[in-house]
Amino acid sequence: MKFLLFLFLFVGCCEQDNLNSKIEHSKSDTFFQYASKEDLLVGNFEGNLLIGGLKEKGDFGIGTINNIDGEMLILDNNFYSIKSSGDVISLEDSVKIPYANVKFFDADTVFSLKNNMRLTKLHSYLSNVIPANKIAAVKVEGSFKYIKSRSIDSQTKPYPPLSKVIEEQTVFEFETTEGTIVGFYIPEYLEGLNFPGYHFHFLKKDLSGGGHLLDCVVDSVNISLDYTSKLEFDLELTN
Numbered sequence: 001m002k003f004l005l006f007l008f009l010f011v012g013c014c015e016q017d018n019l020n021s022k023i024e025h026s027k028s029d030t031f032f033q034y035a036s037k038e039d040l041l042v043g044n045f046e047g048n049l050l051i052g053g054l055k056e057k058g059d060f061g062i063g064t065i066n067n068i069d070g071e072m073l074i075l076d077n078n079f080y081s082i083k084s085s086g087d088v089i090s091l092e093d094s095v096k097i098p099y100a101n102v103k104f105f106d107a108d109t110v111f112s113l114k115n116n117m118r119l120t121k122l123h124s125y126l127s128n129v130i131p132a133n134k135i136a137a138v139k140v141e142g143s144f145k146y147i148k149s150r151s152i153d154s155q156t157k158p159y160p161p162l163s164k165v166i167e168e169q170t171v172f173e174f175e176t177t178e179g180t181i182v183g184f185y186i187p188e189y190l191e192g193l194n195f196p197g198y199h200f201h202f203l204k205k206d207l208s209g210g211g212h213l214l215d216c217v218v219d220s221v222n223i224s225l226d227y228t229s230k231l232e233f234d235l236e237l238t239n
């Protein structure tokens with residue numbers, strides 16, 4: 001009888017473990033988006049989601065901070081903002097955001113590339129690899145001959161539309177630098193909710209700069225792709 005009781009407890013314990021690992025797995029392969037493209041375009045720059053909450057949805061991604069106070073980049077569960085001053089700061093859990101695209105990064109394929117291709121060439125190169133109907137988290141890590149990026153000044157209410165904000169962007173240029181491009185490929189059918197195509201941010205390896213990627217010339221990089229067709233949207237700002 002004692003033996004049977006022990007067996008029962010043991011089986012019960014395993015079922016619990018299986019349940020936990022299933023939850024962990026479904027969490028790890030879902031693309032999460034906070035707010036819609038429209039929110040960002042019309043100037044809905046104040047969200048309620050905390051960095052602490054966003055950490056439950058992914059450890060890799062891009063976005064921005066309330067008042068558009070910098071370009072957000074998330075890499076290896078480190079949450080950064082690249083400010084218009086060029087400074088890179090770590091974000092506290094209490095910081096609020098109006099827009100983000102994140103995922104728990106778990107590469108499905110990794111390959112290296114040595115080629116002086118510019119950003120538009122890199123897009124078409126990736127499009128030959130990535131299935132057009134899948135979302136892909138894209139990580140491009142290594143050395144670059146050139147990087148052109150931007151960030152944006154913190155905005156005050158009444159917020160202007162994004163197009164006006166971008167007119168005032170601060171542009172950065174880096175020659176011969178190391179770092180990581182972080183972002184996503186978004187399929188055409190998500191037009192309306194997100195920006196179809198590629199949206200990349202960049203962070204220098206020594207954390208001395210980065211921003212929303214405008215152009216680049218690749219030198220020697222490793223490209224990691226993580227595909228998913230599971231989506232979660234939190235559209236609380238859209239009204």
Ligand SMILES: [Zn+2]
Pocket residue numbers: 062071199200201212213
């Ligand atoms: Zn961006």
